[in-house]
Amino acid sequence: DQQVKQNSPSLSVQEGRISILNCDYTNSMFDYFLWYKKYPAEGPTFLISISSIKDKNEDGRFTVFLNKSAKHLSLHIVPSQPGDSAVYFCAAIRGGSEKLVFGKGTKLTVNP
Protein backbone atom coordinates (compact mmCIF):
# COMPACT_ATOMS: atom_id res chain seq x y z
CA ASP A 1 0.00 0.00 0.00
CA GLN A 2 1.96 2.95 -1.35
CA GLN A 3 0.68 6.03 0.49
CA VAL A 4 3.09 8.39 -1.28
CA LYS A 5 3.51 7.92 -5.00
CA GLN A 6 6.01 9.33 -7.42
CA ASN A 7 4.83 7.98 -10.73
CA SER A 8 7.73 9.20 -12.85
CA PRO A 9 10.86 7.13 -12.21
CA SER A 10 12.96 9.55 -14.25
CA LEU A 11 12.96 13.02 -15.76
CA SER A 12 15.41 14.67 -18.13
CA VAL A 13 15.59 18.44 -18.71
CA GLN A 14 17.95 20.92 -20.31
CA GLU A 15 20.08 23.22 -18.19
CA GLY A 16 18.31 26.52 -17.58
CA ARG A 17 14.82 25.10 -18.08
CA ILE A 18 12.24 24.27 -15.42
CA SER A 19 12.15 20.86 -13.74
CA ILE A 20 8.79 19.77 -12.34
CA LEU A 21 8.68 16.73 -10.09
CA ASN A 22 5.31 15.38 -9.03
CA CYS A 23 4.05 13.50 -6.00
CA ASP A 24 0.62 12.14 -5.04
CA TYR A 25 -0.54 10.89 -1.67
CA THR A 26 -3.51 8.91 -0.47
CA ASN A 27 -3.58 9.46 3.29
CA SER A 28 -5.61 12.57 4.12
CA MET A 29 -4.07 12.59 7.61
CA PHE A 30 -0.73 13.75 6.23
CA ASP A 31 -0.22 17.38 7.18
CA TYR A 32 3.42 18.09 6.37
CA PHE A 33 5.36 17.33 3.23
CA LEU A 34 9.06 17.34 2.48
CA TRP A 35 11.35 16.94 -0.50
CA TYR A 36 14.75 15.32 -0.19
CA LYS A 37 17.55 15.08 -2.73
CA LYS A 38 19.86 12.09 -2.83
CA TYR A 39 23.19 11.68 -4.57
CA PRO A 40 24.69 8.19 -5.04
CA ALA A 41 26.42 6.80 -1.95
CA GLU A 42 25.06 9.61 0.24
CA GLY A 43 22.08 9.91 2.54
CA PRO A 44 19.05 11.99 1.57
CA THR A 45 19.51 15.74 1.98
CA PHE A 46 16.57 17.88 3.08
CA LEU A 47 15.57 20.36 0.40
CA ILE A 48 12.27 22.09 1.15
CA SER A 49 9.04 21.46 3.02
CA ILE A 50 5.45 22.66 3.20
CA SER A 51 2.73 22.54 5.79
CA SER A 52 -0.79 21.58 4.79
CA ILE A 53 -2.03 25.02 5.82
CA LYS A 54 -0.09 26.52 2.93
CA ASP A 55 -0.28 25.98 -0.80
CA LYS A 56 3.16 27.26 -1.76
CA ASN A 57 6.61 27.53 -0.26
CA GLU A 58 9.61 29.01 -2.01
CA ASP A 59 13.33 28.83 -1.29
CA GLY A 60 15.60 30.24 -3.93
CA ARG A 61 15.32 28.18 -7.10
CA PHE A 62 13.04 25.66 -5.41
CA THR A 63 9.27 26.01 -5.01
CA VAL A 64 6.87 23.42 -3.67
CA PHE A 65 3.17 23.59 -4.48
CA LEU A 66 0.49 21.72 -2.55
CA ASN A 67 -3.02 20.96 -3.82
CA LYS A 68 -4.80 19.36 -0.87
CA SER A 69 -8.04 18.67 -2.69
CA ALA A 70 -6.15 16.69 -5.32
CA LYS A 71 -3.73 15.22 -2.76
CA HIS A 72 -0.92 16.34 -5.03
CA LEU A 73 2.30 18.25 -4.60
CA SER A 74 5.00 19.29 -6.97
CA LEU A 75 8.55 20.59 -6.77
CA HIS A 76 9.64 23.20 -9.29
CA ILE A 77 13.31 23.91 -9.89
CA VAL A 78 14.03 27.06 -11.90
CA PRO A 79 16.48 27.35 -13.52
CA SER A 80 17.70 23.77 -13.49
CA GLN A 81 21.46 23.21 -13.17
CA PRO A 82 23.57 20.11 -13.89
CA GLY A 83 24.34 19.88 -10.16
CA ASP A 84 20.64 19.31 -9.54
CA SER A 85 20.98 15.86 -11.13
CA ALA A 86 20.02 13.45 -8.34
CA VAL A 87 17.16 11.30 -7.10
CA TYR A 88 14.38 13.35 -5.52
CA PHE A 89 12.16 11.84 -2.85
CA CYS A 90 8.82 13.16 -1.74
CA ALA A 91 7.94 12.41 1.89
CA ALA A 92 4.91 12.99 4.08
CA ILE A 93 4.18 12.94 7.79
CA ARG A 94 1.00 13.14 9.82
CA GLY A 95 0.51 15.08 12.99
CA GLY A 96 1.50 13.22 16.13
CA SER A 97 3.79 10.84 14.28
CA GLU A 98 7.53 10.97 13.73
CA LYS A 99 7.42 8.57 10.81
CA LEU A 100 8.31 9.95 7.39
CA VAL A 101 6.60 8.08 4.56
CA PHE A 102 8.60 8.27 1.34
CA GLY A 103 7.79 7.80 -2.32
CA LYS A 104 10.02 5.70 -4.55
CA GLY A 105 11.85 8.69 -5.94
CA THR A 106 12.33 10.38 -9.30
CA LYS A 107 15.76 10.48 -10.92
CA LEU A 108 16.35 13.93 -12.38
CA THR A 109 18.99 14.44 -15.03
CA VAL A 110 19.85 17.98 -16.06
CA ASN A 111 21.76 18.04 -19.33
CA PRO A 112 24.29 20.83 -20.02
Place this chain on the structure above:
Amino acid sequence: DTGVSQDPRHKITKRGQNVTFRCDPISEHNRLYWYRQTLGQGPEFLTYFQNEAQLEKSRLLSDRFSAERPKGSFSTLEIQRTEQGDSAMYLCASSRRGAGNEQFFGPGTRLTVL
Protein backbone atom coordinates in the same frame (compact mmCIF):
# COMPACT_ATOMS: atom_id res chain seq x y z
CA ASP B 1 28.04 21.76 13.01
CA THR B 2 28.89 18.21 11.99
CA GLY B 3 26.19 16.13 10.40
CA VAL B 4 24.86 12.71 11.25
CA SER B 5 27.60 10.09 11.07
CA GLN B 6 27.24 6.34 10.64
CA ASP B 7 29.70 3.53 11.05
CA PRO B 8 30.58 1.39 9.21
CA ARG B 9 29.74 2.71 5.75
CA HIS B 10 29.78 -0.78 4.29
CA LYS B 11 29.35 -4.21 5.82
CA ILE B 12 29.54 -7.59 4.12
CA THR B 13 28.54 -10.57 6.18
CA LYS B 14 27.52 -14.16 5.79
CA ARG B 15 24.00 -15.33 6.37
CA GLY B 16 23.39 -16.18 10.00
CA GLN B 17 25.94 -13.75 11.41
CA ASN B 18 25.10 -10.84 13.70
CA VAL B 19 25.90 -7.26 12.73
CA THR B 20 25.80 -3.97 14.61
CA PHE B 21 25.67 -0.47 13.19
CA ARG B 22 26.32 2.80 14.97
CA CYS B 23 24.79 6.23 14.45
CA ASP B 24 25.95 9.51 15.94
CA PRO B 25 23.30 12.21 15.54
CA ILE B 26 23.80 15.93 15.21
CA SER B 27 24.71 17.21 18.66
CA GLU B 28 21.75 18.46 20.69
CA HIS B 29 19.29 16.61 18.45
CA ASN B 30 17.14 14.68 20.88
CA ARG B 31 15.27 12.67 18.23
CA LEU B 32 16.88 9.82 16.33
CA TYR B 33 15.44 7.62 13.60
CA TRP B 34 16.40 4.48 11.72
CA TYR B 35 15.23 3.80 8.18
CA ARG B 36 15.97 1.07 5.67
CA GLN B 37 16.21 1.58 1.92
CA THR B 38 16.25 -1.18 -0.67
CA LEU B 39 16.97 -0.83 -4.37
CA GLY B 40 14.33 1.18 -6.24
CA GLN B 41 12.46 2.12 -3.08
CA GLY B 42 12.33 5.11 -0.83
CA PRO B 43 13.52 4.88 2.77
CA GLU B 44 11.19 2.92 5.06
CA PHE B 45 10.80 3.81 8.71
CA LEU B 46 12.09 1.32 11.25
CA THR B 47 12.13 3.02 14.64
CA TYR B 48 12.35 6.32 16.52
CA PHE B 49 13.93 7.48 19.78
CA GLN B 50 13.27 10.57 21.78
CA ASN B 51 16.31 10.86 24.02
CA GLU B 52 16.87 7.31 25.27
CA ALA B 53 13.25 6.18 24.94
CA GLN B 54 12.24 4.10 21.93
CA LEU B 55 8.79 5.48 21.19
CA GLU B 56 7.79 4.02 17.84
CA LYS B 57 8.63 0.79 16.02
CA SER B 58 7.63 -0.39 12.59
CA ARG B 59 6.27 -3.85 11.85
CA LEU B 60 9.36 -4.14 9.62
CA LEU B 61 11.43 -4.38 12.78
CA SER B 62 11.27 -8.11 13.38
CA ASP B 63 12.46 -9.72 16.59
CA ARG B 64 15.88 -10.20 14.99
CA PHE B 65 16.33 -6.43 15.01
CA SER B 66 17.08 -4.41 18.12
CA ALA B 67 17.93 -0.74 18.49
CA GLU B 68 19.25 1.10 21.49
CA ARG B 69 20.12 4.62 22.46
CA PRO B 70 21.40 4.11 25.99
CA LYS B 71 22.46 7.62 26.95
CA GLY B 72 20.30 9.59 24.58
CA SER B 73 23.23 10.32 22.30
CA PHE B 74 24.50 7.70 19.81
CA SER B 75 22.39 4.73 18.79
CA THR B 76 23.11 1.16 17.69
CA LEU B 77 21.08 -1.09 15.45
CA GLU B 78 21.77 -4.81 15.74
CA ILE B 79 20.55 -7.49 13.37
CA GLN B 80 20.83 -11.06 14.62
CA ARG B 81 20.97 -14.13 12.39
CA THR B 82 21.13 -12.05 9.24
CA GLU B 83 19.22 -13.17 6.14
CA GLN B 84 19.81 -12.27 2.50
CA GLY B 85 16.63 -10.19 2.61
CA ASP B 86 18.29 -7.92 5.17
CA SER B 87 20.62 -6.59 2.46
CA ALA B 88 19.84 -2.89 2.23
CA MET B 89 21.04 0.61 3.06
CA TYR B 90 20.40 1.42 6.72
CA LEU B 91 19.92 5.13 7.25
CA CYS B 92 19.98 7.08 10.47
CA ALA B 93 18.46 10.53 10.88
CA SER B 94 18.09 13.04 13.68
CA SER B 95 16.02 16.08 14.43
CA ARG B 96 15.56 18.66 17.15
CA ARG B 97 12.33 19.10 19.07
CA GLY B 98 10.51 22.22 18.04
CA ALA B 99 12.43 22.56 14.79
CA GLY B 100 9.67 21.34 12.53
CA ASN B 101 9.46 17.94 10.93
CA GLU B 102 12.74 18.05 9.05
CA GLN B 103 14.91 15.01 9.66
CA PHE B 104 18.59 15.13 8.75
CA PHE B 105 20.09 11.94 7.40
CA GLY B 106 23.50 10.36 7.67
CA PRO B 107 25.33 8.71 4.75
CA GLY B 108 23.99 5.27 5.59
CA THR B 109 25.47 1.82 6.15
CA ARG B 110 25.21 -0.53 3.19
CA LEU B 111 24.71 -4.12 4.34
CA THR B 112 25.31 -7.05 2.02
CA VAL B 113 24.38 -10.50 3.30
CA LEU B 114 25.94 -13.32 1.30
